[in-house]
Amino acid sequence: MSTPNRQDPPVRGVLGYGAYLPYRRLDRAAIAPVAGGGGGRGTRTVASFDEDTTTMGVEAARDALRAAPHVRPRSLLFATVAPAYADRTNATAVHAALRLPADVAAIDAAGSVRSAAGLLRLALDGGTSALVVASDLRGGLPGSGDEAAGGDGASALLVGSSDDGPVLAEYLGGASATAEFVDRWRAPGEARSKLWEDKFGEKHYLAAGRQAWTDALKNVGLTADQVDHVAVTGLHARAVAGLGRSLGVRDGVLADGLGATVGVTGAAHPGLLLASELDTLAETGGSAADRIVAVVVLSDGAEVFVFRTTDALEAYTPARPVADQVAGGAPIPYGTFLAWRGMLPVEPPRRPEPARTSSSAAARSAEWKFGFVGSRDRSSGAVHLPPARVSMRGGAVDDMEPVPMADAVGTVKTFTIDRMAYSPSPPVVFAVVDFDRGGRLPIELTDVDADRVRVGDRVEPTFRRVGTADGIHNYFWKARPVRDAAPTRSAQSAREA
Amino acid sequence: MGSHGIKDRVAIVGMGCTPFVEAWDKGTDDLLIDAARETFASAGVAKDDVDAFWLGTAQAGMSGMLLSKPLQLENKPVTRVENMCATGSEALRQAAYAVASGAYDVAMAIGVEKVKDGGYQGLNAFPVPGDGTARTLTAAAMFSMVAPAYGRRYGVSDDEMRAVLSHIASKNHYNGARNPRAQFRREIAPEKISAMPKLAGQLGVFDCAGVADGAAAAIVVRAEDAYRYTDKPVFIKALSMVAGNGSGVIDPEYDYTTFWEIAACAEDAYRQAGVADPRAEIAMAEVHDCFTPTELVLMEDLRFADRGTAWKEVLAGAFDLGGRLPVNPDGGLKSFGHPVGASGLRMAFEAWLQLRGEAPPERRIPETGRTLALTHNLGGYPGEMVSFIAILGSGRG
Numbered sequence: 067m068s069t070p071n072r073q074d075p076p077v078r079g080v081l082g083y084g085a086y087l088p089y090r091r092l093d094r095a096a097i098a099p100v101a102g103g104g105g106g107r108g109t110r111t112v113a114s115f116d117e118d119t120t121t122m123g124v125e126a127a128r129d130a131l132r133a134a135p136h137v138r139p140r141s142l143l144f145a146t147v148a149p150a151y152a153d154r155t156n157a158t159a160v161h162a163a164l165r166l167p168a169d170v171a172a173i174d175a176a177g178s179v180r181s182a183a184g185l186l187r188l189a190l191d192g193g194t195s196a197l198v199v200a201s202d203l204r205g206g207l208p209g210s211g212d213e214a215a216g217g218d219g220a221s222a223l224l225v226g227s228s229d230d231g232p233v234l235a236e237y238l239g240g241a242s243a244t245a246e247f248v249d250r251w252r253a254p255g256e257a258r259s260k261l262w263e264d265k266f267g268e269k270h271y272l273a274a275g276r277q278a279w280t281d282a283l284k285n286v287g288l289t290a291d292q293v294d295h296v297a298v299t300g301l302h303a304r305a306v307a308g309l310g311r312s313l314g315v316r317d318g319v320l321a322d323g324l325g326a327t328v329g330v331t332g333a334a335h336p337g338l339l340l341a342s343e344l345d346t347l348a349e350t351g352g353s354a355a356d357r358i359v360a361v362v363v364l365s366d367g368a369e370v371f372v373f374r375t376t377d378a379l380e381a382y383t384p385a386r387p388v389a390d391q392v393a394g395g396a397p398i399p400y401g402t403f404l405a406w407r408g409m410l411p412v413e414p415p416r417r418p419e420p421a422r423t424s425s426s427a428a429a430r431s432a433e434w435k436f437g438f439v440g441s442r443d444r445s446s447g448a449v450h451l452p453p454a455r456v457s458m459r460g461g462a463v464d465d466m467e468p469v470p471m472a473d474a475v476g477t478v479k480t481f482t483i484d485r486m487a488y489s490p491s492p493p494v495v496f497a498v499v500d501f502d503r504g505g506r507l508p509i510e511l512t513d514v515d516a517d518r519v520r521v522g523d524r525v526e527p528t529f530r531r532v533g534t535a536d537g538i539h540n541y542f543w544k545a546r547p548v549r550d551a552a553p554t555r556s557a558q559s560a561r562e563a
Numbered sequence: 564m565g566s567h568g569i570k571d572r573v574a575i576v577g578m579g580c581t582p583f584v585e586a587w588d589k590g591t592d593d594l595l596i597d598a599a600r601e602t603f604a605s606a607g608v609a610k611d612d613v614d615a616f617w618l619g620t621a622q623a624g625m626s627g628m629l630l631s632k633p634l635q636l637e638n639k640p641v642t643r644v645e646n647m648c649a650t651g652s653e654a655l656r657q658a659a660y661a662v663a664s665g666a667y668d669v670a671m672a673i674g675v676e677k678v679k680d681g682g683y684q685g686l687n688a689f690p691v692p693g694d695g696t697a698r699t700l701t702a703a704a705m706f707s708m709v710a711p712a713y714g715r716r717y718g719v720s721d722d723e724m725r726a727v728l729s730h731i732a733s734k735n736h737y738n739g740a741r742n743p744r745a746q747f748r749r750e751i752a753p754e755k756i757s758a759m760p761k762l763a764g765q766l767g768v769f770d771c772a773g774v775a776d777g778a779a780a781a782i783v784v785r786a787e788d789a790y791r792y793t794d795k796p797v798f799i800k801a802l803s804m805v806a807g808n809g810s811g812v813i814d815p816e817y818d819y820t821t822f823w824e825i826a827a828c829a830e831d832a833y834r835q836a837g838v839a840d841p842r843a844e845i846a847m848a849e850v851h852d853c854f855t856p857t858e859l860v861l862m863e864d865l866r867f868a869d870r871g872t873a874w875k876e877v878l879a880g881a882f883d884l885g886g887r888l889p890v891n892p893d894g895g896l897k898s899f900g901h902p903v904g905a906s907g908l909r910m911a912f913e914a915w916l917q918l919r920g921e922a923p924p925e926r927r928i929p930e931t932g933r934t935l936a937l938t939h940n941l942g943g944y945p946g947e948m949v950s951f952i953a954i955l956g957s958g959r960g
Contacts (some may be wrong), residue, residue: 423695429692458810482764484704540695
């Protein structure tokens with residue numbers, strides 16, 4: 067029996083998970099005609115102009131918490147190679163958007179793909195529950211290998227023990243192999259990484275990967291042919307492919323690395339591949355338990371994690387399966403991709419740029435700005451977005467209760483397309499949205515094609531970066547079309563539970 | 564408690580208005596001096612005869628010294644007021660109330676805006692430090708949402724709505740073509756207006772008010788003193804102001820086919836003036852045609868047409884220069900452009916000319932025996948706006 071009973075000591079593992087892939091897809095074949103080279107086959111995910119590693123991390127983390135609504139993580143651990151800020155903590159914005167209590171620590175690990183694997187290891191080995199969020203924007207100069215091979219996305223793993231809630235995948239153990247060799251390097255702030263000769267890195271990665279894999283199997287008392295699913299990831303494509311071939315696992319055990327559709331999402335990729343594997347198992351229902359799932363991360367050495375799935379995974383329904391997100395994107399022209407990345411300077415709208423956000427005003431309204439919490443007048447029931455002290459109906463003063471709106475679904479009542487408003491990517495599509503459980507908000511739409519919006523469209527809130535002024539990122543919520551029914555169902559059941 | 568108004572207690576005895584143009588060669592000081600000089604001359608007063616000043620500007624400058632310095636006023640009270648695009652109207656209201664209170668004998672309301680020095684097309688709001696969650700949409704986009712909402716509610720097809728909006732714009736350009744103070748002085752055929760590329764929603768450039776610099780002013784005195792200054796004073800019948808609570812933006816009951824603040828403001832203004840049937844009593848109106856759908860909805864909120872019928876009346880020419888109730892006979896914001904602090908006083912200036920029979924023959928309103936004019940000025944967006952209405956008359960009682 068894989069799920070421990072009350073006499074068993076608590077086990078640790080994954081209690082919930084989420085993954086986020088942005089809506090846009092770049093066809094790699096579009097690169098070479100412009101850049102003169104590079105590209106290749108397949109597509110990669112592209113973060114929208116209003117997304118960064120913080121906002122993508124929020125989206126992934128929301129799904130992880132939806133999956134385990136009763137688990138309260140004791141810390142939020144955020145890893146990225148492309149932090150939105152230096153000096154200040156990026157995890158605090160994620161923390162605020164998730165409405166985690168102030169006594170939940172929020173910590174960044176920024177700078178390497180390995181940092182995400184490192185936080186996961188700390189969380190799995192640690193004593194309390196933690197939400198491990200990894201988010202990355204991958205790219206390079208036009209025509210580069212990193213631009214084509216990379217992808218943008220985020221993953222979130224809610225780690226804890228069976229005392230915190232049902233464990234979907236028990237952590238059996240793993241191993242590390244740390245190695246110092248410079249096969250890629252980038253000074254902070256630079257747009258591109260530089261690479262050493264390919265076979266040099268491959269040699270070191272294969273050695274580290276084999277060492278960690280052997281140690282991990284030994285530590286958990288398993289042999290390679292007992293492993294049912296293994297995902298290998300890292301930025302060195304030849305090493306990833308080479309190690310996969312030499313793990314000694316059975317045919318069909320090696321997971322699709324999603325390179326053809328998503329690209330390698332750097333720090334986010336280990337969690338993304340684990341989420342994808344768990345999704346696939348969960349959907350098989352009755353046979354999801356007692357499967358051995360391993361993840362191998364090649365970054366400055368290697369990290370290996372070995373899990374065993376539980377009965378709880380059989381009963382689990384993913385909120386937004388990775389496969390659905392992979393299949394659900396829409397294309398973006400290469401020129402727009404370059405413009406969004408700042409690689410192609412385009413003429414800005416001839417309107418004044420928005421002023422920088424007031425830090426004190428933002429701090430006062432953090433529940434609204436980050437948490438998307440409005441207020442409902444207790445006497446009239448009128449919902450106020452943003453929250454108000456005096457009701458618009460009946461005039462009651464300071465008799466409001468908070469109304470969390472982040473999981474609310476609404477309908478487009480009317481909309482407009484503003485071709486003059488300042489935007490990093492005009493035109494602005496803007497809609498008056500009436501939410502199902504009350505409340506109206508005029509709100510910008512995102513991840514839409516302007517000519518396809520209709521009155522009556524169903525939309526849901528998504529956390530975005532509205533803009534940046536004087537280096538201060540302005541985070542707030544927009545609305546995007548509801549593209550599948552699952553998030554609605556999940557949010558509804560979480561609320562009713 | 565009540566809104567009692569100051570019917571027939573205050574009169575306008577002099578007005579002036581600069582041309583509203585892209586005044587590249589004039590600064591705020593020049594515009595203020597030009598409008599003030601014309602106004603002093605109109606009333607037959609010198610600046611020292613004026614006891615107090617109210618200066619309306621949204622963002623041309625700060626404090627009363629924006630006026631006292633260029634005019635070299637000595638030891639006079641000058642109050643700067645601001646109420647978004649109703650700023651000029653607000654200056655008139657404050658000056659009139661100050662005289663009605665007995666505090667001053669002679670007051671000046673003057674409004675100015677220097678929009679073109681900003682370096683951008685369109686109006687740009689003064690940046691106020693905030694939490695970054697406020698909308699940054701253009702006014703055109705917000706008002707563009709009125710047209711489809713109205714069409715859906717009253718069964719007006721997209722083509723019919725387009726014809727209505729183009730009629731409104733074409734009418735105002737027709738009137739403006741006959742006004743030497745207007746910036747745009749060319750008639751524009753409705754078909755051309757309809758054919759323009761869209762800037763926001765279904766609105767093209769000719770559905771939007773122009774942008775201009777300008778200034779306008781009025782001298783107000785007690786009604787009993789008015790004939791000492793002119794034999795044709797214009798009496799203030801009502802001054803009504805509503806600052807909306809913004810509920811339309813967040814209330815699902817708001818449907819974008821009306822402006823609640825303006826309907827309430829109109830009721831108050833008609834009550835103050837003792838107007839029972841505006842269609843029978845108002846000779847002309849200057850209204851805030853910032854965008855063509857705005858003027859359409861205003862016709863119903865001001866009770867110039869029954870709900871759901873204004874679009875037909877527009878097409879039938881009811882509000883044309885020779886129609887049953889001429890609206891924007893001076894060409895409106897459409898032809899003048901919109902120097903925010905001055906527009907409300909520019910509207911009053913047209914009422915001043917028309918009620919005194921001084922509008923040139925080519926744009927004079929039909930003789931109906933009606934002696935009242937209405938000016939309407941708004942600031943903000945559908946769902947959250949300030950509204951101002953004045954009712955002015957050529958006689959007392």
